[in-house]
């Protein structure tokens with residue numbers, strides 16, 4: 001042994017051993033870091049679509065209400081995507097030759113629904129319900145960003161458990177009067193005093209029942 005290693009080798013070995021011990025810690029730190037990035041949560045993600053539908057054009061520039069196309073959003077758990085018939089209320093008369101709309105016309109003629117790739121999704125073991133949020137003043141923009149500015153639909157928020165809980169612990173400042181839930185910038189105007197009082201009383205009631213942060217609220 002003595003001939004094989006120079007005197008410095010001992011400390012070199014110690015450094016190597018130390019690095020080896022630290023490696024798992026580094027890996028854990030890397031994984032925690034990764035979990036916070038869009039790479040894992042999907043935040044910022046787009047999906048390929050057969051028809052390049054633009055919210056910027058339809059909801060933004062043309063000003064079509066979200067609920068005209070997403071009919072389930074105030075009545076049920078799922079917001080639902082519009083049927084081909086909804087598109088054809090306009091596109092049977094306008095842009096009738098556009099190549100981009102060929103799949104829409106084919107779907108209408110054949111009766112086969114259009115396939116839209118999902119962008120936002122929570123795992124199957126999570127219970128999520130749209131109408132409890134929308135009907136009680138949580139605006140679309142709090143969870144989906146300003147859709148009226150999006151030419152292509154993008155996942156605007158992390159949609160992790162931590163993200164849900166951040167709002168569920170203290171929802172008051174995230175709530176707006178019912179007529180603002182579909183606005184682009186629902187938080188910009190101030191809230192009339194009587195509305196603010198009503199919202200406050202509602203949140204106190206929710207917190208008193210303590211159910212918004214119970215595991216069984218979202219895992220049932």
Ligand code: HEC
Pocket residue numbers: 049053055058059064065066067068069070081082116117118119120121140141144147148152153182
């Ligand atoms: C003219 C019909 C129409 C209008 C109006 C409309 N949408 Fe959509 N929306 C669609 C279609 C079609 C899709 C599926 C394609 C896509 O993801 O872009 C969609 C998808 C979405 C998605 C993503 C669904 C997923 O896959 O996760 C969200 C969120 C959404 N819309 C929110 C809104 C909001 C908020 C408004 C109002 C500001 C709105 N939409 C107005 C037609 C519409």
Ligand code: HEC
Pocket residue numbers: 051052053054057058062064069082086087088089090091094095098100101104
């Ligand atoms: C209320 C009427 C209306 C409805 C409903 C509607 N559109 Fe449109 N759409 C328009 C108009 C108007 C234009 C042309 C806009 C322009 O370029 O001036 C357009 C343009 C388009 C274009 C061309 C690209 C673009 O955005 O300029 C696509 C693709 C399209 N629509 C897809 C759809 C799909 C898919 C649906 C159903 C989910 C739908 N539209 C529902 C009115 C409508």
Ligand code: HEC
Pocket residue numbers: 066067070073077078079080081120121122123128130133134138139140141142143144159181182
């Ligand atoms: C509290 C957060 C929150 C609010 C507010 C919200 N959404 Fe969503 N949205 C989600 C989540 C989470 C998903 C994924 C749901 C899933 O995987 O089942 C989703 C999915 C969707 C989808 C995909 C199809 C579906 O039925 O799940 C559409 C479309 C949609 N939202 C539209 C809207 C519109 C329009 C509004 C406002 C009127 C709105 N959302 C308000 C969180 C929200």
Ligand code: HEC
Pocket residue numbers: 122126127128129132133136138142143159160163164165167168171174206211212217218
């Ligand atoms: C921006 C705020 C906000 C975000 C984000 C949010 N929520 Fe909520 N959520 C609320 C509020 C406020 C209520 C209470 C609505 C009411 O009853 O007045 C609620 C209620 C609920 C309820 C119904 C509770 C019941 O028993 O009636 C479920 C389930 C729920 N949220 C699941 C989720 C999940 C899952 C997520 C994340 C994917 C999420 N929420 C994200 C604000 C939010």
Ligand code: HEC
Pocket residue numbers: 122123126159160161162164165168212213214215216217218219
């Ligand atoms: C407001 C809604 C909400 C509440 C309340 C909630 N969760 Fe979750 N939970 C989620 C969502 C959304 C996910 C999936 C997204 C993710 O993994 O972050 C999730 C994922 C999980 C997972 C999967 C493991 C993981 O991190 O991938 C476990 C385990 C879990 N939750 C346990 C709990 C327990 C225990 C409680 C009560 C202390 C609880 N949850 C309360 C929304 C909630």
